[in-house]
Every structure is written in structure tokens, then in C-alpha cells.
Amino acid sequence: MPASPIFNPTDLIRFLPEIILTAMGTLIMVLDPLLNRRESKVYGTLSLATLLAAILAAIYAYSDAGPAFGGMLIVDGFATFFRVLVLGVGILTILPSFSFLKRQQAETSEFHALLLFSIAGQSIMAAANDLIIIFIGLEISSIASYILAGYLRDDKRANEAALKYFLLGSFATGFFLYGVALIYGETGSINLSVVHAVVTGPDAPLPVMVGLAAALMFVGLAFKVSASPFQIWAPDVYQGAPTPVSAFLSAGPKAAAFAIFLRIFMTAFAPIGHAWAPLVWASALLSMTIGNFAALLQTNVKRMLAYSSIAHAGYVMVALASRSEVGIAAAMFYLAAYACMNVGAFAVVSHLSGKGERYQSIEDFAGLAQKQPFVAAMLSIFLLSLIGVPLTGGFFGKFYIFKAALESHLVWLTVLGLLNSAVAAYYYLRLLVMMYFRDPGEAASSAEPLTPAFSAALILPAIGTLVLGIFPGWVLDFAGRSASLVK
Amino acid sequence: MHPVTTVHYLALSAALLLIGTVGVLTRRNIVVILMSIELILNAVNINLIAFSHAWHNVGGQVFAIFVITDAVAEAAVGLGILIALFRNKETVQADEIDLLKW
Numbered sequence: 270m271p272a273s274p275i276f277n278p279t280d281l282i283r284f285l286p287e288i289i290l291t292a293m294g295t296l297i298m299v300l301d302p303l304l305n306r307r308e309s310k311v312y313g314t315l316s317l318a319t320l321l322a323a324i325l326a327a328i329y330a331y332s333d334a335g336p337a338f339g340g341m342l343i344v345d346g347f348a349t350f351f352r353v354l355v356l357g358v359g360i361l362t363i364l365p366s367f368s369f370l371k372r373q374q375a376e377t378s379e380f381h382a383l384l385l386f387s388i389a390g391q392s393i394m395a396a397a398n399d400l401i402i403i404f405i406g407l408e409i410s411s412i413a414s415y416i417l418a419g420y421l422r423d424d425k426r427a428n429e430a431a432l433k434y435f436l437l438g439s440f441a442t443g444f445f446l447y448g449v450a451l452i453y454g455e456t457g458s459i460n461l462s463v464v465h466a467v468v469t470g471p472d473a474p475l476p477v478m479v480g481l482a483a484a485l486m487f488v489g490l491a492f493k494v495s496a497s498p499f500q501i502w503a504p505d506v507y508q509g510a511p512t513p514v515s516a517f518l519s520a521g522p523k524a525a526a527f528a529i530f531l532r533i534f535m536t537a538f539a540p541i542g543h544a545w546a547p548l549v550w551a552s553a554l555l556s557m558t559i560g561n562f563a564a565l566l567q568t569n570v571k572r573m574l575a576y577s578s579i580a581h582a583g584y585v586m587v588a589l590a591s592r593s594e595v596g597i598a599a600a601m602f603y604l605a606a607y608a609c610m611n612v613g614a615f616a617v618v619s620h621l622s623g624k625g626e627r628y629q630s631i632e633d634f635a636g637l638a639q640k641q642p643f644v645a646a647m648l649s650i651f652l653l654s655l656i657g658v659p660l661t662g663g664f665f666g667k668f669y670i671f672k673a674a675l676e677s678h679l680v681w682l683t684v685l686g687l688l689n690s691a692v693a694a695y696y697y698l699r700l701l702v703m704m705y706f707r708d709p710g711e712a713a714s715s716a717e718p719l720t721p722a723f724s725a726a727l728i729l730p731a732i733g734t735l736v737l738g739i740f741p742g743w744v745l746d747f748a749g750r751s752a753s754l755v756k
Numbered sequence: 757m758h759p760v761t762t763v764h765y766l767a768l769s770a771a772l773l774l775i776g777t778v779g780v781l782t783r784r785n786i787v788v789i790l791m792s793i794e795l796i797l798n799a800v801n802i803n804l805i806a807f808s809h810a811w812h813n814v815g816g817q818v819f820a821i822f823v824i825t826d827a828v829a830e831a832a833v834g835l836g837i838l839i840a841l842f843r844n845k846e847t848v849q850a851d852e853i854d855l856l857k858w
Contacts, residue, residue, distance in 0.1 A: 443796035
């Protein structure tokens with residue numbers, strides 16, 4: 270009897286992380302009416318266990334790497350790297366959310382179920398090798414994120430953030446899909462490997478038409494990674510969304526969107542790279558400049574971190590603009606470092622903001638070092654890494670990206686990018702000065718004592734940031750080996 | 757009578773994309789913006805079906821079914837978010853939703 274094409278064990282093992290996430294997310298929704306609503310820690314603990322299991326499954330799947338479901342998914346080093354990254358971001362989101370949800374008196378089961386679904390979508394994006402799967406993963410991730418952004422539904426700012434995120438997000442998805450439809454029309458396939466073969470082959474469609482599709486998909490993806498000129502939603506959404514959700518949005522969906530960005534543009538559209546490179550070049554420069562200069566003007570910390578996240582998306586776009594395997598590896602390394610430092614920084618904001626998220630301004634960080642020296646020390650590590658100080662992951666991330674850019678002769682972009690990093694140092698340092706050289710204000714004095722889960726939420730990303738900064742080779746070697754995307 | 761060819765479908769689809777885009781960018785009522793986004797997704801569907809027909813390949817039609825499903829999910833979530841907003845702030849006008857500066 271021939272093996273069933275649907276329940277092929279190899280395929281299922283390669284898809285195991287997503288199966289675990291979806292099953293457990295559904296289970297949490299089923300448990301919700303059965304369990305006591307006050308038992309709030311159950312769902313979070315369950316979600317943490319789920320994410321750990323999914324990480325193990327992702328690593329196990331890599332031990333037998335290869336395509337699944339007729340080439341629709343592909344489990345390679347690149348996919349495994351991003352799967353583990355988004356799952357790790359999930360863990361770092363859940364740890365600070367215990368105390369946050371309790372403080373805001375919010376339901377916990379739906380939060381964790383939605384988070385697991387969103388991560389499942391991102392995990393699918395990481396491993397997708399087919400435009401239909403990419404689209405499904407993108408939408409699973411996005412739709413769950415729209416709801417998460419408006420999770421505190423009695424909060425007007427959260428409502429507004431969710432609505433803006435939703436409207437602009439689905440608008441961008443429309444453009445992405447239109448590009449996908451054009452690619453299908455030009456090549457007769459939506460499998461990235463096949464599209465690559467057709468575009469390089471003798472019956473290649475007109476480069477103009479492929480370029481048009483690439484431009485439309487660029488619009489959709491640049492929106493998802495909050496790169497200029499499609500970054501307008503990011504500050505509003507990150508500011509209005511519940512802080513642990515902002516942390517999640519700035520790391521998880523962004524890393525997954527960059528994963529498909531790299532995979533699509535470095536496989537299917539690699540042959541017309543000279544056509545889209547100027548677009549990416551301009552977007553990288555605009556993102557870095559707008560992000561850093563707008564961040565200088567902010568008084569709200571969440572909004573400042575949002576602009577800083579736009580600038581960091583710009584740095585990753587520099588890596589993409591270099592169009593080389595070194596660039597892909599640098600982008601992977603940077604996204605890992607960025608996830609650690611940014612989620613950590615947002616976790617501190619969530620800790621300090623208090624009930625109803627009252628304390629979000631930079632002045633509210635005054636004197637934090639006197640009241641809670643441990644929290645201040647951890648935030649210092651994250652901020653120094655965001656600046657790009659040596660011995661932190663952020664330094665090597667920027668170093669590898671600009672090295673890749675120089676190897677691809679992007680001298681001007683490198684120079685302007687480095688100048689931008691110098692500008693960025695100012696607004697991060699302002700926060701550091703506030704924490705260490707001012708007397709404690711109302712916010713720092715009323716900050717809650719640390720819980721074990723929240724301490725873990727600070728220590729884990731701090732360890733990640735330092736390990737990436739002191740032993741960058743561990744991650745960079747893996748990224749370098751995984752960076753050849755054209756199969 | 758001229759036969760209807762793929763090019764005709766593409767023109768229709770491009771027109772729908774244009775109408776949808778203009779609608780999203782110029783309209784102030786959020787329900788109308790939602791409808792405009794649906795128009796863009798339908799433009800995609802027309803493209804997919806036309807190409808599927810031209811290539812004699814069923815992949816595009818399957819894709820269109822996924823797009824329709826996704827459009828339904830998006831509309832459900834979008835209207836849910838809009839209702840949550842309307843409860844707190846009785847408006848569906850995009851320019852009156854300005855707590856966070858655009």
C-alpha cells in the first residue's frame with residue numbers, strides 16, 4: 270500500500286511545532302469556560318510549556334531537514350533559526366505578562382490563546398516556501414495580532430491602536446496579495462523554488478512584470494516590518510497597545526516578516542535584484558533617518574521605542590540591500606539580537622507603567638536605579654545594546670550588517686547608517702541619565718516588587734544580549750551556514 | 757462580439773484595485789474603508805481566477821478560496837474592533853479617532 274500523501278509521518282514531524290501551537294491554543298480556549306476564571310496562572314504556564322515543546326519540536330524537525338507537503342514548507346537552517354526566534358519571543362512575552370494582566374485585571378485565557386495562534390502563524394511564515402503558505406501564515410499571525418493590540422477593550426487608546434493596525438494591515442495585505450496574483454499569472458506557479466526557476470529560465474516573463482509584482486509585494490512586506498515609507502502605523506500601535514503586546518509586535522511579527530521578505534526576495538526575485546535594490550536602499554535610509562530623528566522628539570517611552578524599532582528595521586533593510594549571503598546571515602543575527610534587547614526594554618516599561626498604564630513618559634524613569642537597581646541595570650544592558658556598544662549583541666549586529674553592506678559596495682548607505690547610529694545614542698542615553706542621575710518620582714516609587722516570572726523576563730533577554738555580544742560566533746556560524754536560500 | 761480574454765479580466769481587476777485604494781485613502785467612514793479593502797481582495801480574486809483559467813491550472817482557484825476565507829476572518833475581526841471602539845467613543849469617522857496622533 271503506498272504511503273498516504275496526506276498523513277506522511279515525515280511531513281507531520283516537519284510541521285510539528287505549528288501543530289503543537291495550534292492544538293494547545295485551541296485547548297486553552299476549550300479550558301476557559303471549564304476552569305475558574307481567577308486561576309489566571311494556569312494558561313500562562315501552559316503556554317510556556319507549549320512554547321518550550323514547540324522549540325524542541327523545531328530543533329527535532331531540523332535533525333531531519335527537508336521539504337514537507339510537496340515543497341510547500343521547507344525545514345532548513347533558516348526556517349529553524351526563525352522558528353526558534355519567534356518561539357523565544359513568545360516566551361519572553363508571556364513572562365512579563367503574568368504581572369501585567371493581573372495589574373490590568375484582564376482575562377488571561379484569550380490572551381494566551383491568541384498569542385499562541387499568532388506565534389503559530391509566524392512559525393509557518395518561517396518555514397514557508399510557497400506563496401499561499403506565506404499568505405496563510407502572515408494572516409494567522411496578523412489577525413491574532415490585531416486582536417491582541419486591542420486586548421484591553423475598555424481602553425480607548427488600545428481600541429484606536431487595534432483599529433489603525435487592522436485597517437492599515439489589511440490594506441497592506443491586499444497589495445501583497447495582488448503581487449502574489451501577478452506572480453502566479455506570470456509564472457503559473459506560487460512555489461518559490463519554481464518561480465525562481467521560471468524567472469531565471471528561458472521562458473522568463475518580462476522583467477517589468479516581475480518587477481511590478483515585486484514592488485507590490487515590497488509594499489505589503491515593508492508595512493509588516495514597519496519600514497519607511499510604510500511605518501506610519503507603528504508609533505500609534507506600539508503606544509496604544511498593551512505593553513507586553515507592543516514588545517511582542519516589535520519583535521515576533523517583525524522577525525517573521527523579515528524571514529519571508531528575505532526568502533521571497535533572495536529566491537524568487539533574486540534574478541531581478543538590480544531592479545529592487547534601489548527601492549530597498551531608499552527604504553533602509555528613510556527608515557533609519559525618520560526612525561532616529563523622530564525618536565529624538567518623543568516624550569512617551571513606548572512611542573520612542575516604536576520609532577527606534579523603525580530605525581532598527583532600517584538597519585536590517587541595509588542587510589537586505591547588500592543582496593548577499595553575508596547580508597542574510599547578518600540580518601538573521603541582527604534580528605536575534607534586536608529581539609532580545611527590544612523585548613527586554615519593553616518588559617521594563619510594562620513593569621513601571623503601573624495600573625492603567627499611567628507611567629509611560631521618559632520622566633517617569635527618574636530615579637529607577639535608586640528604587641529598583643536590578644531593573645535599572647537590566648534596562649541599561651538593553652539600552653546599551655540598542656545603541657550598539659561593544660560586548661552587546663547590538664554591536665555585533667550592526668557590525669556584521671555594515672560589513673556586509675561594504676562588501677557589496679554600499680559605501681554611502683554604510684556611512685549614513687553609522688551617522689544614524691550616533692544620533693540614536695542620544696535618546697537612549699537620555700533614558701539612562703534619567704534612571705541614574707535623577708531623584709525618584711512617583712512612578713519609580715510606586716513600582717511593584719519583582720516577581721520571579723518578571724525577573725526571568727529580564728534576565729533571559731539580558732543573557733541573550735550578552736551572549737550574542739561576547740560569543741557572536743555561536744549564532745553567526747549557524748546563520749552563515751543557513752544563509753543559502755536558493756535550493 | 758469580442759470574446760472576453762484574460763486581458764479584460766486584468767483590466768477589471770486593476771480598476772477594482774484602483775477604486776479600492778482610492779476608497780481607503782480618501783474615505784472617512786471606517787465601514788466604507790473596510791468595504792474598499794474588500795474590493796482590493798476581490799480584485800485579487802478576479803486576477804487569480806483569470807490566471808487559473810489561462811494556465812489551465814487549478815492552483816489559482818484554490819488560492820482564491822483561501823483569500824475569500826481570509827477576507828471573512830478579517831471582516832469579522834475588523835467589525836469586532838470597530839464595535840469595541842464604538843462602545844467607548846461613539847464614532848465611526850476615521851478623523852475623529854485621534855487620541856494617538858497619526
